[in-house]
Amino acid sequence: MGNIVYVVGSVNEDLRLRMERLPEPGETVSADSVETGLGGKGANQAVAAARSGVPVRFIGAVGDDDPGDRLRRALSDDGIAVDRLRSVPHVASGRAFVLVDDDGRNSIVVEAGANGALDADEVRAGLDDARPGDVVLCQLETGLDAARAAVRTARTRGAYTVVNIAPFHAGVLSLLADVDLVVANEHECADLRSALAAAGGGTVADLGDRMLVTLGASGSVLGEETVRVAGDAVTVVDTTAAGDTYVGYLAAGLAEGRPIAEAMRQAGRAAAITVGRAGAARSIPHAHEI
Structure with missing residues (x-):
């Protein structure tokens, strides 16, 4: 067995609603379709890493x-080791309500459920x-x-x-040294910049090549232009899980020993395929597609 990607994170059952446009506050709109499936940032990133071809072990919690x-079966079906995915009694599994418009x-909206039971000792x-x-x-998310x-x-x-600093929390500053x-x-990077400034803890630039920013259709950049990878022109169907696809493929590439520029290019291509498909985990491509 080669190097392993350990994913410590959330796993949710997604309830996905497609609609012509997202509702404004106080407005009711009709959904064109409704479906359920595997989701959660941790699970999506684990699926992406596994579909790239590397061994993946998941550490997290679901409800009993x-x-x-x-959710356990869905992860296992992708070849992800789930022996460290705990079932928590008397607590519901995490859920996410995903609204997607025609663009x-x-x-x-995420309900953490059992994800909140994952503790440091575990x-x-x-x-x-x-x-x-x-x-x-x-x-x-956990x-x-x-x-x-x-x-x-x-x-x-x-x-x-x-560490993918999403959803952003200012407490992430306590993690940066390790x-x-x-x-x-880009939004999370701006939040990090503001949090560092408020804490008097330096700047994002001080992180140097330890900082990678994804730029959507414009690609991604490492540090102060140490590596910049262009994006791919694609027709967008659903942006859900695109960022998670990138992060999972990136981690897999690093576990395989790829140079970071190559890992970033592969991750960007994978994310470009994801946005051309509907859904979360089910939209993530396998390595042969890239």
């Missing part, structure tokens, strides 16, 4: 309920066999304590750490 069983734009135990060459990837435990444990184990690579979109 029917949705939890479905592919979305609005998402994360540390889940990473007890991580080793140099492995990549530990986390986001902020809370700062879980993310903090993930990056600090990974550091002690010699693994490479990637993170090898911070990944953010």
Whole structure:
């Protein structure tokens, strides 16, 4: 077995509603279609990494309920190891309500459910066999304590750490010293810049090549133009999971030992395919498609 991508993160059952346009505050609109499926930033990123062809282990929590069983099976069906995905009794699995308009734009409301039960001790135990060459990837949907435990444990184990700072929380500043690579979109990068300024903790530029910003159709950039990768021109169907696809493929490329510029190019191509399809996890491409 090659290097492993450990994903510490959220897993949700998505309820996806397609509509002509997103509602304004106080407005009711009709949905053209409704479907359910696997979602959550952690799960989406794990699926992307697994479909790239690397071994993936998921550390997280679902409810001891029917949705939890479905989510576990969905991850396992993609070849993701779920022996460290805990079922929490008397707590519902996480859910996300995803509204998508005809231009592919979305609005998402998340109910954390069992994702909120993932604690630091559980994360540390889940990473007890991580080793140099492995990549530990986390986001902020499961809370700062879980993310903090993930990056600090990974550091002690010699693994490479990637944190996707979404959804943004100013508490992420406490993680930066232990993170090898911070990944953010333009909005999250602006939030990070503001939080650093408010805390007197330096600037985004101080992170140098530890900061990677995704730019949507314009591609992505590492540091102060150390690497810039152009985007691909595609017809947008649904932007859901595009960022997660990028992050998962990026982590997989790093686990494979690819130079970061090559990993960024591969991740960008994967994300471009994702936005041309409807859905979250089901829209993520396999390596042979890229």
